[in-house]
Amino acid sequence: AQKITQTQPGMFVQEKEAVTLDCTYDTSDQSYGLFWYKQPSSGEMIFLIYQGSYDEQNATEGRYSLNFQKARKSANLVISASQLGDSAMYFCAMREVIFGNEKLTFGTGTRLTIIP
Amino acid sequence: DGGITQSPKYLFRKEGQNVTLSCEQNLNHDAMYWYRQDPGQGLRLIYYSQIVNDFQKGDIAEGYSVSREKKESFPLTVTSAQKNPTAFYLCASTTQSMNYGYTFGSGTRLTVV
Numbered sequence: 001a002q003k004i005t006q007t008q009p010g011m012f013v014q015e016k017e018a019v020t021l022d023c024t025y026d027t028s029d030q031s032y033g034l035f036w037y038k039q040p041s042s043g044e045m046i047f048l049i050y051q052g053s054y055d056e057q058n059a060t061e062g063r064y065s066l067n068f069q070k071a072r073k074s075a076n077l078v079i080s081a082s083q084l085g086d087s088a089m090y091f092c093a094m095r096e097v098i099f100g101n102e103k104l105t106f107g108t109g110t111r112l113t114i115i116p
Numbered sequence: 117d118g119g120i121t122q123s124p125k126y127l128f129r130k131e132g133q134n135v136t137l138s139c140e141q142n143l144n145h146d147a148m149y150w151y152r153q154d155p156g157q158g159l160r161l162i163y164y165s166q167i168v169n170d171f172q173k174g175d176i177a178e179g180y181s182v183s184r185e186k187k188e189s190f191p192l193t194v195t196s197a198q199k200n201p202t203a204f205y206l207c208a209s210t211t212q213s214m215n216y217g218y219t220f221g222s223g224t225r226l227t228v229v
Contacts, residue, residue: 004158035217043204045220091158101164101172102147104208104218108158 003027004094004107012113013082020067021077021110023092029053033095034075035104036066040088048090051075079112087114118143122207122221128229129194129201137192137224139207145219146211148190152176153204153223162205165190194226202228 005024013019025034032053038046051059051066059066067076079086092107120141129135139148147166151159161174165184179198184190190209194201207221 006158037220043206043223043225045206045208045218047217047219050217093159101166102210103161103164103174104149104210105161106151106159109156111156 003096003105004092006092006107006110008110009108010111010113012115014115015084016081018078018080019082019086019112021079021090021092021112023075023077023107025073025075025092025094027073027094027096029096031097034066034068035093035095036064036075036077037091037093038086038088039091039109045091049077082114084114084116087112120207120209120219120221122205122224124224125222127224127226129226131228132196134193134195135226137194137205137207137226139190139192139221140188141190141207141209141219142188143209143219144187145209146187147209148184149208149210149218150174150180150182150190150192151206151208153206159206162192201226 034051036048049059049061049064049066051068058068063080065078089109089111091109093104095104123138149164150162153159160176162180163182165171171182171184181193205224208218210218
């Protein structure tokens with residue numbers, strides 16, 4: 001079963017508009033972490049934002065915020081006032097600890113294109 | 117500056133050959149990871165290591181091997197048993213803390229010719 005699901009393969013958004021990238025996850029653990037990464041065409045993975053399962057408030061980092069709905073197991077990324085430089089692949093990922101071993105599992109990603 | 121160095125950036129392999137991808141970090145991180153990324157796809161975990169001289173298989177370990185003789189180094193060998201090795205390979209590291217992000221290298225693009 002998919003641990004991380006990103007249902008939007010691609011999105012086109014007008015510059016300066018806000019955009020929401022969807023992410024749902026599946027885990028039976030009580031302690032886990034959720035990440036969003038940006039991957040431009042150069043291939044590097046850029047860390048954007050982190051949400052811990054016990055964090056009561058939604059995480060925010062500049063123009064990025066994470067809409068964390070624990071009961072629905074969703075962790076959507078919101079980018080406010082989008083810019084041309086936001087065009088990239090975006091990946092949602094979940095950190096789990098299984099039998100003492102920690103690993104990060106990724107979704108299939110969403111390709112975001114900002115239109116001038 | 118601290119970070120992860122992957123080399124080479126581009127690698128070409130003939131069918132039937134083994135190749136080794138290098139990953140070195142100077143962040144003093146305990147855990148290191150290898151991911152494979154196919155075009156337009158997400159990252160899939162190949163192998164990971166939490167401490168020196170110990171490593172675990174990820175979701176797609178077949179046809180790959182690793183070693184962890186030093187804390188700073190986690191090389192990945194793509195063996196001839198890997199039937200479709202052409203992909204983008206990313207190495208990552210982290211500390212043993214739930215609040216700490218993963219640091220990624222810049223990747224190696226492997227092509228079978």
